Amino acid sequence: xxxxxxxxxxxxxxxxxxxxxxxxxxxxxxxxxxxxxxxxxxxxxxxxxxxxxxxxxxxxxxxxxxxxxxxxxxxxxxxxxxxxxxxxxxxxxxxxxxxxxxxxxxxxxxxxxxxxxxxxxxxxxxxxxxxxxxxxxxxxxxxxxxxxxxxxxxxxxxxxxxxxxxxxxxxxxxxxxxxxxxxxxxxxxxxxxxxxxxxxxxxxxxxxxxxxxxxxxxxxxxxxx
Amino acid sequence: xxxxxxxxxxxxxxxxxxxxxxxxxxxxxxxxxxxxxxxxxxxxxxxxxxxxxxxxxxxxxxxxxxxxxxxxxxxxxxx
Numbered sequence: 001x002x003x004x005x006x007x008x009x010x011x012x013x014x015x016x017x018x019x020x021x022x023x024x025x026x027x028x029x030x031x032x033x034x035x036x037x038x039x040x041x042x043x044x045x046x047x048x049x050x051x052x053x054x055x056x057x058x059x060x061x062x063x064x065x066x067x068x069x070x071x072x073x074x075x076x077x078x079x080x081x082x083x084x085x086x087x088x089x090x091x092x093x094x095x096x097x098x099x100x101x102x103x104x105x106x107x108x109x110x111x112x113x114x115x116x117x118x119x120x121x122x123x124x125x126x127x128x129x130x131x132x133x134x135x136x137x138x139x140x141x142x143x144x145x146x147x148x149x150x151x152x153x154x155x156x157x158x159x160x161x162x163x164x165x166x167x168x169x170x171x172x173x174x175x176x177x178x179x180x181x182x183x184x185x186x187x188x189x190x191x192x193x194x195x196x197x198x199x200x201x202x203x204x205x206x207x208x209x210x211x212x213x214x215x216x217x218x219x220x221x222x223x224x225x
Numbered sequence: 226x227x228x229x230x231x232x233x234x235x236x237x238x239x240x241x242x243x244x245x246x247x248x249x250x251x252x253x254x255x256x257x258x259x260x261x262x263x264x265x266x267x268x269x270x271x272x273x274x275x276x277x278x279x280x281x282x283x284x285x286x287x288x289x290x291x292x293x294x295x296x297x298x299x300x301x302x303x304x
Binding site: 030033034035036037038039040042075076077079080081083084086087088090091095131134135138157158159161163164165175176179180183186187189190193198 | 230231233234236237238240242244246247248251254255256258259281282283286287290291293294295296297298300301302
């Protein structure tokens with residue numbers, strides 16, 4: 001395979017004929033090498049369908065890459081930029097497949113998460129009760145402060161763990177618009193938390209402090225099936 | 226699924242008026258991954274992206290998958 005720097009990738013992919021065909025074939029191989037590693041915790045790899053699935057994702061990614069060559073600013077390696085697109089295509093599709101049967105509900109409607117569960121921790125009753133109180137308070141202020149659409153989105157994203165990709169599709173919006181919807185909801189809830197003394201003012205002004213994300217970071221063991 | 230209410234309240238308390246959205250983060254994700262690959266500190270070099278990734282599960286998953294893709298590409302290229 002020909003080693004290329006960023007300028008050569010762009011030049012080869014824009015040129016007509018054999019040069020472009022060879023560059024596309026090389027890029028396809030690179031993306032396949034990457035995607036098989038990227039999806040190891042997402043899709044079972046010991047099936048016949050895995051390679052075919054990866055090739056479908058890469059085909060779609062290549063179309064996007066070719067269409068957006070002018071958007072590449074050269075601030076990373078071209079192949080990293082291309083991997084990014086391939087990963088986005090694959091994960092978007094896998095998330096939508098995973099969440100296709102999920103139904104949106106508001107906080108006062110029956111849902112998958114009406115109480116705090118702590119399996120395997122019977123000695124932590126006090127913690128469980130406090131957690132339930134926090135959950136009840138959160139549901140109450142969500143009903144009082146947020147629109148129905150914000151309630152549904154926040155419940156789905158924060159309590160049920162639905163991906164933003166899948167949720168934005170179910171709400172008929174874009175991922176950016178969903179982020180704004182949830183950002184506005186968080187600002188309203190933050191204001192209420194401040195008002196009710198749930199947080200101190202100094203916590204508000206420390207955005208760089210280390211904190212654990214409120215979601216499970218690992219997706220180990222999950223598969224498309 | 227276990228509810229992480231305290232995590233949610235923590236995230237709400239850390240909400241900033243001006244945050245990057247998923248699209249802005251996506252634009253910088255390849256640079257962010259290479260900063261990590263070089264062993265540099267993205268919290269210092271791209272702090273707004275760092276904070277978005279702490280809030281957004283989808284973008285965090287995409288970063289993790291992108292890093293795995295880069296590593297897998299390098300390893301298979303060597304073999």
